[in-house]
Amino acid sequence: MKVGVLGGGRMGAGIAHAFLLAGDDVTVVEHDEGTANAADQRVRASIARSIERGSTDRDSGDLNRALHVGYDIAAFAPCELVIEAVPEDRALKTNALVRIENAAPDAALASNTSSISIDDLATTLRRPSRFLGLHFFNPVPASALVEIVAGSATDADLVERAREWVETLGKTPIVVRDSPGFASSRLGVALALEAIRMLDAGVASAEDIDRAMELGYRHPMGPLRTTDIVGLDVRLGIAEELQAVLGERFAPPALLRQLVSEGKLGRKSGEGFYRWDDNE
Template structure:
């Protein structure tokens, strides 16, 4: 199986890496040479770390031989599946999907969107029957599920194939009908926004709010630390999308807007609700 990924950022590289470890070929396409070079460095670093950690018994030469990274979408022509993994922006995703459809006429096409309607994204496509959502979680290697989002026009056979692809990765497919925020983002953002409001109003510290969910409800990670890992800018974008469709209960708190405006995006920037000194270590 050959899988294409449009966008080689953290998510795109993680998705390509997951398929490589499952024995597939992977083609990452970026917007230009500089971005492609950065993406190549990113995924080769991920491959090296997975080998060092013993999460694969395949060698670097074998994995890198199954990988191509460039800026020419013609690489998608022979793919069985192409996934767009560009930022959570409607216009960017629409352009990305149009580019994929032009260059991969026979492939199933998926969006990694975490909140944008699959039916809205499918509307301009010539073949909406082969389109669906595959919502991977960050970080991809550590996540154990993928949300399979079914649009009104998605063919049942494509849904069945998508379930199989997710299981091939060693992850569990969760199948949901297209709706605002699907299942995971809608529930996750609702909890995160309330936690941010509690922090904003001084109910408790970030650490204690997180501990309440970790110790009281057995969540593996609290909502504020999770938001730091996901990215405050990503959470803000999803909240705005949900606010537009579901109402003011998803209105982003002023604290979230302020932190994003200040560039405090969480782990990727080094500071969010926690200060991240290095991966895996943070302080409130």
Template sequence: MSDQQQHEHQHDDTDAVVGAGAPERVGVLGGGRMGAGIAHAFVLAGSQVVVVERDAAAAEAARERVTASLEKSVARGWSEPLDELEGRLRVAIDIDAFAGNGLVIEAVPEDEAMKADALARVERVLHERAALASNTSSISIDRLSATLARPERFLGLHFFNPVPASALVEIVLGTATQPALANDARAWVEAIGKTPVTVHDAPGFASSRLGVALGLEAIRMVEEGVASPGDIDAAMELGYKHPVGPLRTTDIVGLDVRLGIAEQLHQDLGPRFAPPQLLRDMVADGRLGKKSGRGFYDWND
């Protein structure tokens, strides 16, 4: 079979993306913390998952992240052995590996130009029935779809960090997203054991807009000396039943990620989302939260 015939054969075998359950074959572009978490979720749901990274070293690092999460699931009592789960995971460095996948989720850094370029490149190797999604937390789905040939097969699937512990996925519908695709997306989210909420494309969607608003105000309170991070978080945890306070959440998400989202929302929604100078200073100083060891809290222990 020639390379061209093989490519066409893969396209012909694209699994249907209609109906309940996770797609048989799922691709994830980007194997960082979010991409690895997404891959982990679909492997557990029974999908064959391929993670595509920029080079061999990054692909192997992605494999190690997903495998580490799978090991934790098995240690907690997951019913399948680790070797069976690992058998459903593959890593690659060429987006042609996505050919034949029913769903591909983009999980590259939160940069609009980078995401738009990545999505357009991935779409070119997918069957016309395949679904394409972005894990963006704040960038407009309509803007990201502007360079796509099939915007009706595109939507947002906003997972939350850390993916294995999060119960929520925000489904973001663009103006052109097919209603049937929205229904399928809800079935996929439920198939991986999470709860879907559906929103229409708007700056920051629902979760980022509300979460960042609370987080920025909490940072301003620290900046103004109103209270300590611990006391601000305790006020929300004990007074409003938030499981994690806004400053600890900011540390977990990453101060650099929060800053990027705030800058996007500031551009789209105006001065009420202007990032506090304290946030900018902490990012510039490398105090990014849990991933760097220090943010509003010390995570080195």
């Protein structure tokens, strides 16, 4: 299958990696030559790590030949599926989806949004029946879940095809109805916001709050470390989206806003609730 990914940042590169290892041809499109070159290096480095770890038996040459990276959106024309993986901003995503639909009129379209309504994003599309959410989790290569979000106009056959695509990636699909925060973000953000409030109030250290959930409830990772990996700016954006729709229980804590304003975004910036280095 020919798959397109708009956006080659951490999420987009991870999505491209997953489809490449599943045997697909993948085209990644960025907005200019510089970001395209960075995306190309990011995906190829990820492929090399998978080969070193023995997590794929595909040949290095085949994997690298199956990847195409550029900055001309017309490259999506032959794709069967195109996924937008641009930042979590409603206007940015809406514009991206319209551009993809114009460039690849026969493709199924998917958004990697973690909180924005699929029905809202579909309002400017000519064929909303061919559009759904494919919510991947960071880091994509190691995650086991993909949340399939069906809008009110999404064709039932497309949802079933999406299940097959996700299973081919070696991941588990869940299907949810379009609703604020879907299932995963709504629950994950609720836990993370309360953990941040507890940290700010001095209830316990970040490490001990996380240990409480890891050891007491068998979560594989605590909510504050998870927030660092997701990105504090991403969590803030989701919380603001949910607050607008569901009310003040999703109001972002002042500590979260402060850290984002200071550029402490988590793992990607080197510091959030924890300090990170490139080897973690």
